[in-house]
Structure formats: C-alpha cells, structure tokens
Amino acid sequence: MQQTAPLAPDASGSSTEPPRTLELLSRLIGFDTTSDRSNLPIIDFIADYLDGQGIAYRRSFNPAGDKANIHAVIGKPGPGGLALSGHVDTVPVEGQRWTSDPFTLREDSGLLYGRGTADMKGFVASCLAAIPDIKAANLTRPVHLFISYDEEISCDGARRLIEDMAESGWKPDLCLVGEPSLLAPITGHKGRLAMRVTVRGRAGHSATPARGVNAVQAAAKAIAWVAEEERRFATQGPFVPGFDPPHSTCQVGRMGGGTGINIIADLAWFEMEWRTVPGDDFFAEVDRLRAYVAADIEPAMKAVDPDSGFAFEVLNWIPGLALPEDHPLADTVRQLTGRNSAGRVSYGTEAGLFQDAGIPAIVCGPGNINQAHQGDEWIAVSELVACDRFIRQMATRVCG
Structure with a gap:
C-alpha cells in the first residue's frame, strides 16, 4: 500500500486527519468479507479492538454460525442514546477491472482504493477510531455501534441484531446509518x-x-x-x-x-x-x-x-425509510452537515428495518454511492476527515 502522509495541523493546531481511521480502514479492507463468505475473522478483529478499549458488546450469529453481528455500547450498556450502524460485508470483485489488489488499501492523490472503502468500511473505521474520544467525553447517554452482516444480499444481519436487541434491552432512541451519501442527510429510501x-x-x-x-x-x-x-x-x-x-x-x-x-x-x-x-x-x-x-x-x-x-x-x-423532514434527528444532521435540506434515494438500507423496530433512523455517511460495487472502488481522504468530525459532533449533540 502506498503510505498516506499525515495531514498538516489546521489553524487551531489540531490534526485534520482522523486519528487511526486510515490505519483501521487498511486493516478492515484486508479482510475478504464478500457476502458469500464467513465474516468471523473481521468480527474477531473488531472484538479485539473493542476489548482493548474496554467497550461492552454482544455478538449475535446467523443460523449457520459462520456470520456474526456486533452490538457495542460506549458508556453504560442499556437503552437510549444514538446508534451508529454499518455493515462489513461487500459485493464480489470477480469480473471487475481492478488496477491493484482490492483487499489492500491503496492511496493515490488523496483517494483510497479498495473493496469496501466507500460501501462501507470507511464509515465503520471512522466509528471505531472515534471510540476513545467518545469515551473521554463522558456523555450522559450511550452511543451504540451496530456492525452487521449480509446487508448486500438480504439485511438479515440487521434483522438478527434487532432480535438480539430485544433480548438485551439495549435499544437506542435514534439510529444513524452510514451508507455513502457524501455526508448528505437521507430521510427516505425506497422499499x-x-x-x-x-x-x-x-x-x-x-x-x-x-x-x-x-x-x-x-x-x-x-x-x-x-x-x-x-x-x-x-x-x-x-x-x-x-x-x-x-x-x-x-x-x-x-x-x-x-x-x-x-x-x-x-x-x-x-x-x-x-x-x-x-x-x-x-x-x-x-x-x-x-x-x-x-x-x-x-x-x-x-x-x-x-x-x-x-x-x-x-x-x-x-422496508422503505420515511423519516419526517421535521424530525429532530433530521434537524440535527442537517445542522451538523451544513445542509439546508434532506434527500431521498432509490437504493435500500437497513435503516427501514430499524424504523420498523421503533428506532427513528436517517442515512448519512462518507463516500459516493456511485463509487460502490465496481472496480477500483474508492473514497476520498477528505470524506473520512469530515466523517470523523461529524461522528464526534453527533455523539456530543445527541448524547451529551
């Protein structure tokens, strides 16, 4: 992988590069998590990372036992607060044109290439990198992290996660799904x-x-x-x-x-x-x-x-997603992203399932959906920088 040089500090003296985000993304890209394969190796890696951060979490498995979700809670485990939701399965690379190994992160001119960079390991890496700062903020309500399997083929991972949530009682009040939207708020998608x-x-x-x-x-x-x-x-x-x-x-x-x-x-x-x-x-x-x-x-x-x-x-x-335009979650995301309005998209996400489970949800994540599902999938470093800032602001605004 071509090494990514640290970005220079901004005028305030703080680094504009997400702490550890690129390192974590490199590790996540290294796992071949095509949907027809087990995702347990990447789940074990994430679990080890959470253990190192002292974060409580639950795993839930598919019927075959070869795929798993993670539901982690930053703060006191229990209900309430905000969930950040992402999947780690990807579409296949066969039959596509790649100019480098799709499972090795490559940086070129501010763009990061690899399977899943945009859809949606970039968002997951940004969430994991934000954990130390969210912990240090001592928020009054928990921040949940949903990491699911099989989004690309059925969203059955999210269904299983919702079942496990009913068993644990760890149900958040709100959910942010980080599918690639160029960090524009999406309040509706088709079923x-x-x-x-x-x-x-x-x-x-x-x-x-x-x-x-x-x-x-x-x-x-x-x-x-x-x-x-x-x-x-x-x-x-x-x-x-x-x-x-x-x-x-x-x-x-x-x-x-x-x-x-x-x-x-x-x-x-x-x-x-x-x-x-x-x-x-x-x-x-x-x-x-x-x-x-x-x-x-x-x-x-x-x-x-x-x-x-x-x-x-x-x-x-x-199911489709239909968050009211005047919902407080939509207002918060618009304010933090600097957008005057929210959009609607024709692709689907797990957000509709969370909505049906009684958790108001919105889609907003880094990267462009037009870069997903094709050869030389990429995400801009600048998008991860913005996402890292956005996640911390969401956690503070909703749970502080």
Whole structure:
C-alpha cells in the first residue's frame, strides 16, 4: 500500500486527519468479507479492538454460525442514546477491472482504493477510531455501534441484531446509518422486494405443441406483464418528489429455462424485483402478479397438465425509510452537515428495518454511492476527515 502522509495541523493546531481511521480502514479492507463468505475473522478483529478499549458488546450469529453481528455500547450498556450502524460485508470483485489488489488499501492523490472503502468500511473505521474520544467525553447517554452482516444480499444481519436487541434491552432512541451519501442527510429510501418465479410445464416434442405445456412461453407472458407494470408505474404513479425516478419500479433481472429448441420446455424461471415509493406496497404488487397468472396464464396450462403452473418465492425484502423532514434527528444532521435540506434515494438500507423496530433512523455517511460495487472502488481522504468530525459532533449533540 502506498503510505498516506499525515495531514498538516489546521489553524487551531489540531490534526485534520482522523486519528487511526486510515490505519483501521487498511486493516478492515484486508479482510475478504464478500457476502458469500464467513465474516468471523473481521468480527474477531473488531472484538479485539473493542476489548482493548474496554467497550461492552454482544455478538449475535446467523443460523449457520459462520456470520456474526456486533452490538457495542460506549458508556453504560442499556437503552437510549444514538446508534451508529454499518455493515462489513461487500459485493464480489470477480469480473471487475481492478488496477491493484482490492483487499489492500491503496492511496493515490488523496483517494483510497479498495473493496469496501466507500460501501462501507470507511464509515465503520471512522466509528471505531472515534471510540476513545467518545469515551473521554463522558456523555450522559450511550452511543451504540451496530456492525452487521449480509446487508448486500438480504439485511438479515440487521434483522438478527434487532432480535438480539430485544433480548438485551439495549435499544437506542435514534439510529444513524452510514451508507455513502457524501455526508448528505437521507430521510427516505425506497422499499425493495426480490422474488424468484418458477414455472413448471410439460415436456414433449416441439412438432406436437398441443400435447405439452411450454414453461418458457408461460414465463414470457408473465415477464411481459411485468414490463407493462413498469410502464404503469412510470405513467400513473404514485409520484413522490425527491426519488429518482419519482415512482416505484419493477424489472426482471435474470431468467432461464428449456433444454433444447425442439423440446417443449418443461421448466423455466426468472428473478425480479420491485422498488417501491411510500404509498406503494410491494407485497400488494406480488399479489397483483399472482392474480394475473392465476386468471390469465395457468388455466390453459392446467387444462393440459394439472400439475403445471407457477411457484413464487420471495428471496428477500427490506422496508422503505420515511423519516419526517421535521424530525429532530433530521434537524440535527442537517445542522451538523451544513445542509439546508434532506434527500431521498432509490437504493435500500437497513435503516427501514430499524424504523420498523421503533428506532427513528436517517442515512448519512462518507463516500459516493456511485463509487460502490465496481472496480477500483474508492473514497476520498477528505470524506473520512469530515466523517470523523461529524461522528464526534453527533455523539456530543445527541448524547451529551
């Protein structure tokens, strides 16, 4: 890794570089925490760091026991205060163009390259680096640190953390999710549901199509309906300003089926998603698709083979986020970031889950979401400097 030189002190005499943030980020980047792998090595590293700081924490595990969350509390363990939430799993690097090892932090001209720098190990490193200062501030309410698994695929880590919170009683009053937003406050994001649709037909020779049930063609009819739904959203809404686009969306991202061009396909599948604005319910949209299939596609299939038809499997879902613009948490984040307003985004986070658990949440973190999920992912050193300052100010303002 190219070494990052310490930044010069500012006019007040204090360093403008986050204490230990870059060192911690380098260590975090060194762990390959792609979502299909165990995250226990990085969790052990963070736990050792917390032990060295004398910080109380709980671990909670996934059913297989190969992934874990950490819920740490700076101050007296218990309810109340502010939570800082980040995930340490990342998307894969395969098939992407990297000019250096994605698991070795590299600095070049004020930019830090590596998988997870923006999404979102940079925020986690800044939170860990802030612990000594937060401890020394002797705040009147606790500062919680949530570190979760599987955000990139299901947010099941946050769900498990919420379950553990109910067991421990360590429930904060507010939550700041540090997803990359260029440190702009985000008070709303869309909900998302992903689903796999499997179609079972009846095989036969393509020369006698009436004797079989073509699963690929049945799936194609359903996919065409999804495309029509996408157009309906775009033309009829509902429309919610601030989102891009300002309406719900749906799309099919993967599909497959059939065994040969001269064989009636007896199996097909596709995977799709909805991203819904407030006012739209993705479960209701699932019901609309199921109703269309049952009324317009399956009757002809089952007339030939009663065992043919569609099966629907929800893969994962996360609720949308809708923090009122005049909520005190939104006011505080706007003041500390110098922003006059808050935004809304189309990507999802665990913030909606915390909101549904009774913890008002907002998204605000360093880095640009446009740099995430691609080769040569990066975050600017200046963004970490600003984040480090912001975290300390949030802790003091909310818990002081």
